Amino acid sequence: MHNSVLVRVPATSANLGPGFDTLGLALDLHDEVEAELTGDGVEIEIDGHGAGEVDSGEGHLIVATMRKTFDALDAPQPKGIRLRCRNRIPHARGLGSSSAAIVAGVLAARALSEAPWFGDDRALELAAQIEGHPDNVAPCLYGGFTIAYTERGRPRAVALPVHEQVRPVVLIPDFRLATEAARGLLPPAVPHGEAAANAGNAALLVHALTQRPDLLMTATEDHLHQKYRAPAMPRTAELVKHLRSVGVPAVVSGAGPTILAFSSGSAQDLIAPEVGTDWHIQPLNVDPAGACVQFPETR
Ligand SMILES: Nc1ncnc2c1ncn2[C@@H]1O[C@H](COP(=O)(O)OP(=O)(O)OP(=O)(O)O)[C@@H](O)[C@H]1O
Numbered sequence: 001m002h003n004s005v006l007v008r009v010p011a012t013s014a015n016l017g018p019g020f021d022t023l024g025l026a027l028d029l030h031d032e033v034e035a036e037l038t039g040d041g042v043e044i045e046i047d048g049h050g051a052g053e054v055d056s057g058e059g060h061l062i063v064a065t066m067r068k069t070f071d072a073l074d075a076p077q078p079k080g081i082r083l084r085c086r087n088r089i090p091h092a093r094g095l096g097s098s099s100a101a102i103v104a105g106v107l108a109a110r111a112l113s114e115a116p117w118f119g120d121d122r123a124l125e126l127a128a129q130i131e132g133h134p135d136n137v138a139p140c141l142y143g144g145f146t147i148a149y150t151e152r153g154r155p156r157a158v159a160l161p162v163h164e165q166v167r168p169v170v171l172i173p174d175f176r177l178a179t180e181a182a183r184g185l186l187p188p189a190v191p192h193g194e195a196a197a198n199a200g201n202a203a204l205l206v207h208a209l210t211q212r213p214d215l216l217m218t219a220t221e222d223h224l225h226q227k228y229r230a231p232a233m234p235r236t237a238e239l240v241k242h243l244r245s246v247g248v249p250a251v252v253s254g255a256g257p258t259i260l261a262f263s264s265g266s267a268q269d270l271i272a273p274e275v276g277t278d279w280h281i282q283p284l285n286v287d288p289a290g291a292c293v294q295f296p297e298t299r
């Protein structure tokens with residue numbers, strides 16, 4: 001029985017254009033969480049994003065997720081939890097910070113509980129249930145490019161290797177947009193023709209990301225969410241449109257406001273001059289491995 005564990009979880013970009021609530025990509029930018037079971041109370045140290053902002057007690061997303069996971073395991077609740085968080089994923093920007101925190105909480109509780117071990121399928125179910133949708137949780141857990149789907153009411157996912165010429169670049173603005181607010185802008189239904197076009201592009205996108213990066217421009221065209229959310233992030237919407245007009249496949253990352261662009265070497269040179277100084281441009285490799293867990297004695 002261990003009483004402390006280190007969990008490393010990647011940032012993720014969900015939707016990737018037409019893959020709303022389904023497709024996601026794990027990125028080489030990580031939060032690290034050291035979780036320890038203690039005799040009493042909740043203690044949280046944060047270095048990086050969220051310090052001084054997020055709940056510092058039982059309401060902290062990782063602590064609350066650990067508690068839910070112990071309950072789901074029918075395991076006794078620890079009296080106290082201490083967390084040391086090194087947060088590199090910005091919050092409320094569309095890079096999956098909440099999914100990373102939730103996956104970290106589920107995996108930490110699984111590692112520290114005495115209850116029988118459960119597999120990653122069950123971890124995905126729990127994390128997706130807490131997050132509300134599976135498209136960030138799946139790449140965070142499995143790494144690479146993931147397709148999340150539902151089978152008999154249960155979230156499932158497959159992970160696929162990404163073509164080596166797919167080079168993600170994220171453009172992070174200095175403003176935030178909560179996912180909940182962005183989801184509130186979606187209409188209850190979309191025209192049938194747009195749904196059909198979207199299905200074609202989402203299918204093509206699987207082929208483009210794994211075999212034919214030259215198809216990314218057409219394959220990243222979305223009809224389900226970006227235009228409805230544009231009023232909440234006009235600068236993001238304008239820049240996505242502009243980058244696409246100069247030949248860079250660009251989409252809103254997750255619920256925004258970050259932009260995910262796919263670049264080749266030359267496209268990367270194209271991006272910088274097109275973007276103002278108030279966007280942080282960060283090329284990021286795909287993280288092929290996803291979340292990982294280490295116990296102190298193996299570090
Ligand atoms: N490491 C963390 N520790 C505690 N709370 C966190 C952490 N990461 C995210 N959160 C909580 O989740 C909120 C952000 O979640 P939200 O779903 O709005 O955006 P996101 O996950 O960053 O983006 P997206 O879901 O679009 O990719 C933060 O404001 C904070 O309350």
Ligand SMILES: N[C@@H](CCO)C(=O)O
Nearest residue numbers: 014020021179254255
């Ligand atoms: N599919 C989700 C991803 C953000 O968490 C959305 O766009 O609302």
